[in-house]
Amino acid sequence: xxxxxxxxxxxxxxxxxxxxxxxxxxxxxxxxxxxxxxxxxxxxxxxxxxxxxxxxxxxxxxxxxxxxxxxxxxxxxxxxxxxxxxxxxxxxxxxxxxxxxxxxxxxxxxxxxxxxxxxxxxx
Amino acid sequence: xxxxxxxxxxxxxxxxxxxxxxxxxxxxxxxxxxxxxxxxxxxxxxxxxxxxxxxxxxxxxxxxxxxxxxxxxxxxxxxxxxxxxxxxxxxxxxxxxxxxxxxxxxxxxxxxxxxxxxxxxxxxxxxxxxxxxxxxxxxxxxxxxxxxxxxxxxxxxxxxxxxxxxxxxxxxxxxxxxxxxxxxxxxxxxxxxxxxxxxxxxxxxxxxxx
Numbered sequence: 391x392x393x394x395x396x397x398x399x400x401x402x403x404x405x406x407x408x409x410x411x412x413x414x415x416x417x418x419x420x421x422x423x424x425x426x427x428x429x430x431x432x433x434x435x436x437x438x439x440x441x442x443x444x445x446x447x448x449x450x451x452x453x454x455x456x457x458x459x460x461x462x463x464x465x466x467x468x469x470x471x472x473x474x475x476x477x478x479x480x481x482x483x484x485x486x487x488x489x490x491x492x493x494x495x496x497x498x499x500x501x502x503x504x505x506x507x508x509x510x511x512x513x
Numbered sequence: 514x515x516x517x518x519x520x521x522x523x524x525x526x527x528x529x530x531x532x533x534x535x536x537x538x539x540x541x542x543x544x545x546x547x548x549x550x551x552x553x554x555x556x557x558x559x560x561x562x563x564x565x566x567x568x569x570x571x572x573x574x575x576x577x578x579x580x581x582x583x584x585x586x587x588x589x590x591x592x593x594x595x596x597x598x599x600x601x602x603x604x605x606x607x608x609x610x611x612x613x614x615x616x617x618x619x620x621x622x623x624x625x626x627x628x629x630x631x632x633x634x635x636x637x638x639x640x641x642x643x644x645x646x647x648x649x650x651x652x653x654x655x656x657x658x659x660x661x662x663x664x665x666x667x668x669x670x671x672x673x674x675x676x677x678x679x680x681x682x683x684x685x686x687x688x689x690x691x692x693x694x695x696x697x698x699x700x701x702x703x704x705x706x707x708x709x710x711x712x713x714x715x716x717x718x719x720x721x722x723x
Contacts, residue, residue, distance in 0.1 A: 424538070424675070425610070425611075426611045426612065426685050426686050428610075428611050428685070428690060428691050430607065430690055430691070430692040431692070432604055432607040432608060432692060432695070433607060433608050433610075433692070435608070438581050438582055438583060438605075438608055439605075440600075440601030440602070440604050440605045441601060441604075442604070
């Protein structure tokens with residue numbers, strides 16, 4: 391089988407691919423080969439800020455908080471949009487009022503729905 | 514398996530340069546010392562200055578300050594080590610992978626410095642962890658830290674690490690654990706006040722000289 395110029399281009403690509411893999415994996419492999427391994431109790435601890443770690447890394451937390459945080463993010467982002475609008479509010483005239491009320495209305499619709507569903511209540 | 518020095522220079526005259534595996538290894542290690550990003554007091558400001566553009570620690574390959582001990586080779590103890598902080602320093606040192614080095618920067622890290630008589634200051638970090646290079650000064654200038662780094666590079670260059678060598682001088686490659694006991698808070702002082710394997714309290718011998 392002879393390689394034409396078209397196949398040769400793909401050969402170059404393949405060689406480059408292999409080189410890039412070797413470039414990334416090589417140092418890791420060398421380090422793995424020559425590194426001294428001295429595991430100890432403190433070294434294997436999961437927390438690495440100097441403070442003694444307590445309990446396990448696998449802790450449970452309430453998944454309900456996720457929805458709560460999401461609603462908070464919606465309201466927080468709403469302020470980012472409303473502030474610039476407030477700066478040029480007078481020059482916008484009647485259209486500004488329409489924009490603002492429809493935007494805030496949509497958001498309060500969503501937050502109101504979440505509220506009705508009981509997301510904001512902790513039990 | 515080091516090559517004979519005489520043969521090496523003889524070959525060099527003929528234009529043949531030889532290098533040992535150990536030499537390549539140490540060359541790589543000494544030019545990529547990653548310090549732990551960890552400052553304790555005012556010496557840390559000098560350390561920051563050393564890392565910044567004017568003094569440029571990057572010239573020595575040591576600009577990569579790591580925020581995690583897992584990725585660091587060098588601990589620069591930059592500043593006063595209070596007794597509250599000492600257990601954390603020792604724990605961080607224990608969490609660094611071998612081979613690891615320590616530079617005690619400034620009078621406080623060496624001996625407690627101007628706060629030596631203070632009730633809450635550790636009188637030198639070498640009471641708990643082995644120090645490779647001491648930098649005097651209060652605080653030492655960035656040039657002094659650079660000099661300490663170069664001294665450490667010389668030390669690394671002289672170490673033998675590979676198992677092919679008959680005598681391994683690098684402590685990290687020897688047998689045994691490298692964990693140093695972390696002191697705890699006692700009633701009056703840290704318990705133990707120092708690591709007896711590392712530090713020997715200086716004693717003044719009394720003589721009856723007339």
